[in-house]
Amino acid sequence: MRRAALALCVACAAPTPDAPAIVADFEALHAPVYHVFDLGPDRDAVHAQLARIFADDALTDAYVEHWRALVRMRDESTAVHISGVEYEDVTVLDMDDAGRVRVDASWLVRGVVTHQRHMHPRINRYRAVYTLTPTDEGWRITDTHMRDLARVSSVLTANDVLGSGAGTGADAGFMDPLEMFNAGLFDAPKDAPSAASREADKPVPPDAPSVDAPPADAPSVVSPGANAPGDAPTVAPSPKGSP
Amino acid sequence: MLRPVAMWAALLTASVASAHPVSRVDYSMRAAIQLDGEHLEAVVVMEVPFDVVAADLRAGMEAARLATDPSHQAQQVLDAYSHKVWDQMGQGLRVRVDGQVVPGSWGPKDNRLNGKGAVTGGFFLYMVEFTPSVPLKLVQDVDVVIENWGLTDKPMVYSAMVVAGHGWKVTMDSSRVALPNAPYNVDDPRFWTRNLSLRRLEARFVSAP
Numbered sequence: 357m358r359r360a361a362l363a364l365c366v367a368c369a370a371p372t373p374d375a376p377a378i379v380a381d382f383e384a385l386h387a388p389v390y391h392v393f394d395l396g397p398d399r400d401a402v403h404a405q406l407a408r409i410f411a412d413d414a415l416t417d418a419y420v421e422h423w424r425a426l427v428r429m430r431d432e433s434t435a436v437h438i439s440g441v442e443y444e445d446v447t448v449l450d451m452d453d454a455g456r457v458r459v460d461a462s463w464l465v466r467g468v469v470t471h472q473r474h475m476h477p478r479i480n481r482y483r484a485v486y487t488l489t490p491t492d493e494g495w496r497i498t499d500t501h502m503r504d505l506a507r508v509s510s511v512l513t514a515n516d517v518l519g520s521g522a523g524t525g526a527d528a529g530f531m532d533p534l535e536m537f538n539a540g541l542f543d544a545p546k547d548a549p550s551a552a553s554r555e556a557d558k559p560v561p562p563d564a565p566s567v568d569a570p571p572a573d574a575p576s577v578v579s580p581g582a583n584a585p586g587d588a589p590t591v592a593p594s595p596k597g598s599p
Numbered sequence: 600m601l602r603p604v605a606m607w608a609a610l611l612t613a614s615v616a617s618a619h620p621v622s623r624v625d626y627s628m629r630a631a632i633q634l635d636g637e638h639l640e641a642v643v644v645m646e647v648p649f650d651v652v653a654a655d656l657r658a659g660m661e662a663a664r665l666a667t668d669p670s671h672q673a674q675q676v677l678d679a680y681s682h683k684v685w686d687q688m689g690q691g692l693r694v695r696v697d698g699q700v701v702p703g704s705w706g707p708k709d710n711r712l713n714g715k716g717a718v719t720g721g722f723f724l725y726m727v728e729f730t731p732s733v734p735l736k737l738v739q740d741v742d743v744v745i746e747n748w749g750l751t752d753k754p755m756v757y758s759a760m761v762v763a764g765h766g767w768k769v770t771m772d773s774s775r776v777a778l779p780n781a782p783y784n785v786d787d788p789r790f791w792t793r794n795l796s797l798r799r800l801e802a803r804f805v806s807a808p
Binding site (some may be wrong): 388477529532533537542543544596 | 669673716717718722
């Protein structure tokens, strides 16, 4: 169950944050990050999606991470369907003089993975501290510190079996079968729709660059070695509006 | 630095470390008896592997995809399936108190997890509870038995637990023959067995004012 957000603005001389509003803004900002799984390794679409959420170096980092994940999924014929993002607790930690806000968030991500003709439901729990920076286009995430992540257990205790079974916290590990239906879990086994095949299905101009190659005129915002492992993709996000 | 989405993908595609107590292809059946004040609670929980449920539901779900309102149609298919499983479970179950079969019925337990999918474990969960149709006389020294004759054709592992509620203590728990003499731990594989003796769970309670 989600707890109420608390403002812990102990040491800040800056304006007191409107915690409930920030929490709402954060959730609306953060949840769409998972939409990238619907895009496949389409660099412009991925970058555009992430640019609505991240800014500055955090945008570059997020782009690299997501691109790597999407390419790996394509290569391994893996697809992910996100069926829900649930915020368990979002706490506003502080706000600095520049109006930047740090939030400590824990949330669940529910989804189904299709891999080699098998579908697997998954529920993961995360906790991270994000820095939100006000921009002309609204809040953007400019820093991320991951605190914890885990598969959510679905162990049923004695308290869940006997009595009302209320309030034991086991719910998080369980998924409603209708949610599974909507995620396609009951469909006949089939190969995961690879991102590559989806990409190949799109009409592509004859002179369009390969999805694995950067556009010739794209600025290389991914500096070698800057938060990018050695095997980081060589592609850089293209500027908005470029083909 | 760890990043939520990348790690989500990694966790998603990793193999399952912990799962169904014994395997992902067996059913499991767990019986539980609790005496609490004047109330007897007899519950049986069955876990059905995902693949079994998915195969059973596939035709109905594919038809639901073509319906005008797929979610509504799918929910009807799911509800019908859950009731079928609960009925199958109940048909093979019987409760005895002090040696006498207690008239009553088995029905789905009102529990938010009933009929849901346990994602980590890889199974669906179904729970039924017994409702006696006559008042029970529970005084001093009470012997309670759950007999399970149902679903004998399924590959099954068993577990059981006996719990003393307010006003009672347990003096005999037949599951101790097959399970460790230790606090019940559903996550411990030692508390799951193929021993058919657990199809009959007997518990003796004495009043403990």
